[in-house]
Amino acid sequence: MSTERYNAREAEPRWQRIWDERGIFRTRNDDPRPKYYVLEMFPYPSGRIHIGHGRNYVMGDVVARFKRMKGFNVLHPMGWDAFGLPAENAAIERNSHPGIWTYENIDTMRGQLKLLGLSLDWSREIATCDPSYYGEQQRIFLAFLKAGIAYRRESEVNWDPVDHTVLANEQVIDGRGWRSGAVVERRKLAQWFFRISDAAQELLDGLDTLERWPDKVRLMQRNWIGRSEGLHVRFAVQGPAPLSEIKVYTTRPDTLFGASFLALSPGHPLTEALAADDPALAAFVEDCRRGGTSTAEIETQEKMGFDTGLKVRHPLGGDPLPVYVANFVLMEYGTGAIFGCPAHDQRDLDFARKYALPVTPVVLPPGADPAAFAIDAIAYVEDGTLYQSGFLDGLAIPDAKEAVAVRLEGETLGGAPVGERAVNFRLRDWGISRQRYWGCPIPIIHCTACGPVPVPEAELPVRLPEDVSFDQPGNPLDRHPTWAHVACPACGGPARRETDTMDTFVDSSWYFARFAAEPGAVPLDSAAASHWLPVDQYIGGVEHAILHLLYARFFTRTLKKLGRLSVEEPFAGLFTQGMIVHETYRDAAGRWLFPEEVEKRADGTAVRIGTEEPVTVGAPEKMSKSKRNVVPPEAVAEGYGVDCARWFMLSDTPPERDSEWTQAGIEGAWRFVQRIWRLVGDCLALAGEPVARPDAFGAESTALRRAAHKLAAQVEEDIERLRFNVAVARVHSFTNLLNDAIVAARKGPVPADVAFALREAASFLVRVVAPMAPHLAEECWTVLGEAGLATQAPWPEVEPALLVDDTVTLPIQINGKRRADITVPAAASPAEVERAVLALDAVVKALDGRAPKRIIVVPQRIVNVVA
């Protein structure tokens, strides 16, 4: 038996160097093998990675390595989502440039990722802050502009009145600026948008084609797009008013006879027109504006209304309705105006109770007494039958909706139909302007004479100036002495560059297409992208289920329409992995401690190493720098080796769930790595020199070969289905069996068939673990005397005959309870099985001479005797 341990610390860097020197992860676009594109969501270079970041890269790496062994030409690239606010914050703190911090972090993190032994094609590495990348993005922007997909309009931003700066939503904390603490105001600025709402229907329909996406993510996108079907209804305003009609959107036209008011959004044009002559209304609108933008605040906000004094005619002949301005009506959805039916909508009911408006129920619950039914504090929103509703009385809700639609489509107001069927989406256009420095400049020049003029293509990229300072609040591009001041490309007159930059979600909306291009090629190479897209397996956190994935889908569809890409959907397969969590530790003073500062005692308590002071152990949480519950990859690599870290990450917990990082777990992985090393050595020592395949195999060698071939077949399926934890369990199971075989073989001289089976078992085992523990596999592969690299070895060839057993053991149930089992030839017919079962002692005893009522024989599965 080999007593020498596997030395990961020595072997891992050695193999990484060899992989690197031979360039085996470099991918060529002209490789004739079938393509497979694996991608993990690229990281933001925030500083250093901890082991919690590594899980999705390791999972992607297992898939990439496995697919290579199966004969695919695999693309597995890596890059950096490098623009963003944290770099600017770092620049403010250090009084330096965001790019310095960003590129330092990229260097650090690249080294850390390399440490994990990932099979990445680093030659295709990109950073979105590289001018060659964002220059192409500017070209895309201009193409969008030309196609009418990008446009400019006024929109509200968070404005910090002390720092005189625009704040991102995450910089607004409890309604106040994160630095100044000042109450944030809403201000209107002209900003750029992408017309994603026009694509709402196709983005919704496209979800049905994404069969390899989690249902959960598809549902979240479906809800986010939020399609609803309803009716536009135009109400005529009585008497003199700035507008003669008000158009509302409703999904409940059936409740029109229960309407008791109309409500306008504070931002509605009619509201604005009325407020111009009505200081009280203007003050009310101002009041509504002051409320915070956070959802929590909106939720708790009380309903507020302002009676405009206007009345509208009821389109179906009911009483005239008063028109209010109400804080709960959104300008961005529908028409910015609603009709209120308090009896059947909770918000309308709350409003009606506050302002003493009538509450008329028009939908009667099934079986309710119309004379007794009344609405108190809860609106009735369930099924029912229409009543108190004229021509709708007696109809079910869907029929009433239809009847109202038909009737109002037939009525006219000012020459147009009163009612019009309409589909509404929750999805709004994507505002991409950010009043920030560290982002992709929007390639537009504003000319007082010509308006916004695109930067000519030849002048792209519009580069960010390097000489900027962050010692004052606001966007340094705004106060740069020369950068923004340029001549208008159209008229040559003095003009000013757009100083807004793009939302960083734009950067991540096409990077997967950028990776398709070989190094040095044009950034968005249509032919290369057609070859590689869609991504076969995309892996990332579920926190990107909506925005990033929706924007990337929108970009891909749009780029296809513009002839730049050939697919509509970027990601054929999506997997959302769980987080790695770790216990937290605090000392007596409540300070967070790093795991390496803490020693856990056998009695369950924990103390601080060195000082022996007691430590409070908190529940496992997402690894985060602030709580110090992080484990650096370097520490694991030096202590146990990265294969142990990889193995542990894949073990036990299903990949979509959160997984707890523990000392015991990493030690278990270490033991297993050593066990594989030892078993491979043992197989070799027993088998001796390689032997030719024997003509016949005995029972012992056949059993071992069956197990090895089943292992390869099952792990293949497990990896295909990303069930890494199950794959790991199967490998464990196999090593238990292999160990038994080794112990048995030691008892005497090893026959040739057993020797062959032992070598084969070792070879299978090494290749099966190769995607998960690649360094160990290389070391074992060398020991086995195999030529080439394990990484480049083919996945074990499975002999189908070895996957089926010739006998099968069936459990025997009597009245549904397991009482015995029976081993029969796998080919036995149900009748033969039944005969054998009836002869069993336990069955004879249970039947006690009577005939069984029924016998159910499920071939290969179970037999149930009903006595």
Next chain:
RNA sequence: GCGGGUGUGGCGGAAUCGGUAGACGCGACGGACUCAAAAUCCGUUUCUGGUGACAGAGUGUCGGUUCGAGUCCGACCACCCGCACCA
């Protein structure tokens, strides 16, 4: 509030189609080796009763369908996630 998911030993979890519940690992306990320890190896480990063969119970709760339910159906409980004044 709306939508979705999850619930199995001390712990992480396994269980194609409804077919032996608890694979595999961790932990624990016992043993071998050792002067001793570490490492390694072997064994036990759902609960209850029994020395034991064995018997009974058991997959959040209650009920149902079925020869047979962790799996299907109905009601409920708990936790988690997403959205949230979307008319």
